[in-house]
Amino acid sequence: xxxxxxxxxxxxxxxxxxxxxxxxxxxxxxxxxxxxxxxxxxxxxxxxxxxxxxxxxxxxxxxxxxxxxxxxxxxxxxxxxxxxxxxxxxxxxxxxxxxxxxxxxxxxxxxxxxxxxxxxxxxxxxxxxxxxxxxxxxxxxxxxxxxxxxxxxxxxxxxxxxxxxxxxxxxxxxxxxxxxxxxxxxxxxxxxxxxxxxxxxxxxxxxxxxxxxxxxxxxxxxxxxxxxxxxxxxxxxxxxxxxxxxxxxxxxxxxxxxxxxxxxxxxxxxxxxxxxxxxxxxxxxxxxxxxxxxxxxxxxxxxxxxxxxxxxxxxxxxxxxxxxxxxxxxxxxxxxxxx
Amino acid sequence: xxxxxxxxxxxxxxxxxxxxxxxxxxxxxxxxxxxxxxxxxxxxxxxxxxxxxxxxxxxxxxxxxxxxxxxxxxxxxxxxxxxxxxxxxxxxxxxxxxxxxxxxxxxxxxxxxxxxxxxxxxxxxxxxxxxxxxxxxxxxxxxxxxxxxxxxxxxxxxxxxxxxxxxxxxxxxxxxxxxxxxxxxxxxxxxxxxxxxxxxxxxxxxxxxxxxxxxxxxxxxxxxxxxxxxxxxxxxxxxxxxxxxxxxxxxxxxxxxxxxxxxxxxxxxxxxxxxxxxxxxxxxxxxxxxxxxxxxxxxxxxxxxxxxxxxxxxxxxxxxxxxxxxxxxxxxxxxxxxx
Numbered sequence: 028x029x030x031x032x033x034x035x036x037x038x039x040x041x042x043x044x045x046x047x048x049x050x051x052x053x054x055x056x057x058x059x060x061x062x063x064x065x066x067x068x069x070x071x072x073x074x075x076x077x078x079x080x081x082x083x084x085x086x087x088x089x090x091x092x093x094x095x096x097x098x099x100x101x102x103x104x105x106x107x108x109x110x111x112x113x114x115x116x117x118x119x120x121x122x123x124x125x126x127x128x129x130x131x132x133x134x135x136x137x138x139x140x141x142x143x144x145x146x147x148x149x150x151x152x153x154x155x156x157x158x159x160x161x162x163x164x165x166x167x168x169x170x171x172x173x174x175x176x177x178x179x180x181x182x183x184x185x186x187x188x189x190x191x192x193x194x195x196x197x198x199x200x201x202x203x204x205x206x207x208x209x210x211x212x213x214x215x216x217x218x219x220x221x222x223x224x225x226x227x228x229x230x231x232x233x234x235x236x237x238x239x240x241x242x243x244x245x246x247x248x249x250x251x252x253x254x255x256x257x258x259x260x261x262x263x264x265x266x267x268x269x270x271x272x273x274x275x276x277x278x279x280x281x282x283x284x285x286x287x288x289x290x291x292x293x294x295x296x297x298x299x300x301x302x303x304x305x306x307x308x309x310x311x312x313x314x315x316x317x318x319x320x321x322x323x324x325x326x327x328x329x330x331x332x333x334x335x336x337x338x339x340x341x342x343x344x345x346x347x348x349x350x351x352x353x354x355x356x357x358x359x360x361x362x363x364x365x366x
Numbered sequence: 367x368x369x370x371x372x373x374x375x376x377x378x379x380x381x382x383x384x385x386x387x388x389x390x391x392x393x394x395x396x397x398x399x400x401x402x403x404x405x406x407x408x409x410x411x412x413x414x415x416x417x418x419x420x421x422x423x424x425x426x427x428x429x430x431x432x433x434x435x436x437x438x439x440x441x442x443x444x445x446x447x448x449x450x451x452x453x454x455x456x457x458x459x460x461x462x463x464x465x466x467x468x469x470x471x472x473x474x475x476x477x478x479x480x481x482x483x484x485x486x487x488x489x490x491x492x493x494x495x496x497x498x499x500x501x502x503x504x505x506x507x508x509x510x511x512x513x514x515x516x517x518x519x520x521x522x523x524x525x526x527x528x529x530x531x532x533x534x535x536x537x538x539x540x541x542x543x544x545x546x547x548x549x550x551x552x553x554x555x556x557x558x559x560x561x562x563x564x565x566x567x568x569x570x571x572x573x574x575x576x577x578x579x580x581x582x583x584x585x586x587x588x589x590x591x592x593x594x595x596x597x598x599x600x601x602x603x604x605x606x607x608x609x610x611x612x613x614x615x616x617x618x619x620x621x622x623x624x625x626x627x628x629x630x631x632x633x634x635x636x637x638x639x640x641x642x643x644x645x646x647x648x649x650x651x652x653x654x655x656x657x658x659x660x661x662x663x664x665x666x667x668x669x670x671x672x673x674x675x676x677x678x679x680x681x682x683x684x685x686x687x688x689x690x691x692x693x694x695x696x697x698x699x700x701x702x703x704x705x
Binding site for chain 1: 372374377378379381383384387388389393394395399403406409410412413414415416417418419420421423424425457459461462463464467468469470471473474477478481490491492493494495496497498499500501505507509511555578592626633652
């Protein structure tokens with residue numbers, strides 16, 4: 028430890044530090060730390076890899092979600108990272124931390140749900156580790172196969188590109204707020220938001236269709252919310268972005284939850300995170316074609332243009348005709364909670 | 367949760383349950399849950415994958431080890447799993463859980479040590495995740511490349527095979543006991559044991575040479591101790607085993623620590639675990655050749671025959687001419703501590 032004035036790091040600073048220690052891409056590594064997945068090269072070309080660690084009490088609350096929901100959600104979040112490259116899910120590796128003397132039913136529900144969610148997208152759970160831990164820990168490491176396709180990176184955005192998203196946003200944040208408020212999860216108005224939080228659908232088919240189109244310039248999944256994730260995509264592309272608030276496809280169930288709880292549906296849509304929809308950029312003239320491809324590949328899933336890539340710097344929100352910075356900052360794991 | 371009489375699981379039972387939920391090998395998976403690494407097939411043939419989760423307070427104590435030691439040891443433990451297949455380390459993926467506001471120096475030392483230990487064996491840290499956690503969490507997922515070689519599995523042992531180990535055993539357990547006793551880590555008699563615990567050397571070159579020889583029937587690394595790991599290898603091979611206590615290559619430093627603390631050096635050698643030496647089986651006539659190959663590949667590293675594969679069932683220890691069950695049971699993460 029440094030004897031004085033220790034530097035405390037934010038999540039982005041930790042990622043930067045780890046990336047600088049690891050060294051960048053090159054050699055047999057096409058894309059290293061900083062995209063949704065690493066892209067391997069050389070003899071392993073065509074493989075992409077993602078990993079996520081989920082900690083009970085930080086990322087999920089077993090008082091609010093069933094073990095089956097937690098398993099589903101963990102797998103879906105990782106599949107979403109593969110989807111964001113346009114990859115086909117292939118293999119999964121699960122590290123599981125469990126309190127002493129775990130119950131068979133708990134492990135069955137948690138892992139069974141993970142396995143079946145993975146299998147629905149062609150993924151095979153192929154290995155793992157189990158250890159004792161004070162709280163439940165779930166680390167998934169997933170390998171995806173690109174086949175002959177090139178992975179779609181965050182860095183390919185071009186000036187003037189349309190910024191598009193799949194599906195509806197804000198459901199997950201609204202569903203979590205609903206559960207945290209202790210409201211009935213089966214309430215018909217809120218149930219879609221609760222489902223968006225507990226059983227999110229990874230956009231694997233849509234991601235594959237978008238990559239296959241050959242006209243998507245940049246793509247990532249919305250895991251932390253557009254207010255955090257769009258600045259990442261824009262920065263990786265050396266650009267800025269502008270989002271029109273009125274075009275953001277807010278989940279109707281999030282609006283219903285916002286009305287019932289007095290929350291902010293647009294806030295959840297931009298900053299709530301964990302919707303696991305895809306965000307991508309393309310020539311404005313390609314939006315219609317891509318909307319058709321996604322609808323066909325993914326059972327009518329919507330595509331909505333929400334903004335444009337700009338010279339930047341920074342990402343702004345255009346709201347009632349006025350431009351303001353996107354102030355919904357999403358979720359930084361290491362930020363102090365605001366009082 | 368089951369409403370009554372919940373079944374509480376041991377580590378082996380959890381692994382069996384997860385393996386049964388995941389389904390076995392087949393299709394594009396050559397070896398699934400249960401060996402040191404998963405062995406991929408199909409388009410990913412030649413890749414092996416291992417993952418390990420380490421939890422502060424369960425697997426390491428930052429009061430006893432520096433962040434640099436913890437990083438080194440985490441990477442070495444995973445490299446050892448690749449070595450046990452005969453693979454060349456290729457890519458690593460790190461998930462890191464850190465308490466709020468981690469210090470830059472801590473992250474630098476921990477991850478820097480991991481990266482340099484990996485790099486020494488050709489491994490590139492290619493991706494990861496960082497999250498907030500109440501304690502330090504380290505999950506590494508490593509990919510190894512077999513090239514043209516077939517991976518050496520636990521299941522290939524044959525009746526009458528010699529059971530051999532590389533190096534000396536018991537150093538890590540003795541080193542940990544020394545540190546836990548609050549003794550001087552720089553004491554010359556104990557320092558090699560402390561180093562064995564804090565900076566273990568993964569036997570990557572030896573594993574590769576053993577796989578290349580083509581005459582090794584079964585192999586695994588000694589992560590939990592021979593008393594736990596040999597029954598696993600024997601069971602996977604459908605056999606039993608007998609170990610001669612007098613032939614176990616006990617680390618001289620473990621003997622010195624045992625004398626100073628009143629411990630049991632053979633106990634550490636058989637049950638202490640975390641020596642990360644390789645254990646393999648071969649025709650008795652091949653031992654000398656393999657000892658030469660390992661010595662040449664790995665700077666004079668010793669190979670010692672400690673026993674034989676028997677019809678079984680079970681693994682016995684032959685001590686002062688008498689056969690007894692191997693009662694050193696190694697480390698089960700979910701076993702209740704003995705009072």
